[in-house]
Amino acid sequence: MSRIIKICGLRTIDRALAAATAGADLIGLVFAPSRRRVTVAEAQAIAAAVRTLPPPRPLIVGLFVNEPAHVIAEIARTVGLEAIQLSGDEPADFSIPIELPLIKAIRMTGDPTEEAWLARIAATKPATGNRLPTMTALVDAHIAGVYGGTGQQADWQRAAHLARRVPTLLAGGLTPANVAQAIAVVNPLGVDVSSGVERDGQKDPELMAAFVRAVRMSDAVAECGAERCCTE
Numbered sequence: 316m317s318r319i320i321k322i323c324g325l326r327t328i329d330r331a332l333a334a335a336t337a338g339a340d341l342i343g344l345v346f347a348p349s350r351r352r353v354t355v356a357e358a359q360a361i362a363a364a365v366r367t368l369p370p371p372r373p374l375i376v377g378l379f380v381n382e383p384a385h386v387i388a389e390i391a392r393t394v395g396l397e398a399i400q401l402s403g404d405e406p407a408d409f410s411i412p413i414e415l416p417l418i419k420a421i422r423m424t425g426d427p428t429e430e431a432w433l434a435r436i437a438a439t440k441p442a443t444g445n446r447l448p449t450m451t452a453l454v455d456a457h458i459a460g461v462y463g464g465t466g467q468q469a470d471w472q473r474a475a476h477l478a479r480r481v482p483t484l485l486a487g488g489l490t491p492a493n494v495a496q497a498i499a500v501v502n503p504l505g506v507d508v509s510s511g512v513e514r515d516g517q518k519d520p521e522l523m524a525a526f527v528r529a530v531r532m533s534d535a536v537a538e539c540g541a542e543r544c545c546t547e
């Protein structure tokens with residue numbers, strides 16, 4: 316199974332193209348309060364550059380925190396977003412007037428709203444033929460008062476239970492060094508990284524490439540069933 320790899324928090328064209336070169340399936344643009352935030356104009360330029368790439372190019376995901384639905388739809392149309400990530404306290408009946416795959420951040424707090432989101436994701440038919448399901452949970456660390464991008468790990472054991480219930484991207488403190496172990500424990504649909512591929516606060520092409528290599532090696536070992544098979 317080729318896991319989905321999302322690299323989030325791209326802020327420049329050259330680093331977005333480097334993420335694509337590294338092999339990311341999704342690139343995330345942050346439209347929320349964060350040092351990684353991009354303006355709509357910056358996002359338009361990044362998205363336009365990514366769309367010039369030959370297939371299979373990464374899909375462009377817009378990340379929002381507690382933004383009104385009509386604002387999200389407007390930005391999605393203006394930028395040409397191909398998926399939406401909600402990383403705030405959005406109610407489980409939140410509806411965006413645009414048909415795009417939806418990723419919902421879940422911090423495993425046991426909060427009724429999160430449970431309602433999980434029930435909604437579980438009840439949603441996975442779209443066939445698309446790289447992303449119609450709805451996906453993104454498991455991230457729970458740090459009070461912060462919505463993500465912290466570099467802190469989520470509880471992988473609890474994430475493993477959730478990944479058996481709903482399509483799940485694992486996020487939170489992943490790095491090239493720990494992502495294979497995270498995959499072995501959680502067995503997610505995919506993984507999502509931001510801090511772990513940065514150097515001095517900027518996305519680092521070598522770290523992004525190392526992260527993707529680590530995931531793809533993990534995929535290959537899982538497919539072969541054993542290390543020996545892949546060395547034959």
Ligand SMILES: O=C(O)c1ccccc1N[C@@H]1O[C@H](COP(=O)(O)O)[C@@H](O)[C@H]1O
Binds near residue numbers: 380402455463510
């Ligand atoms: O990245 C951010 O700045 C951010 C801001 C607000 C909400 C979510 C944010 N990032 C999300 O958090 C994950 C994990 O980040 P990290 O790898 O632990 O640094 C990131 O991939 C985004 O989905």
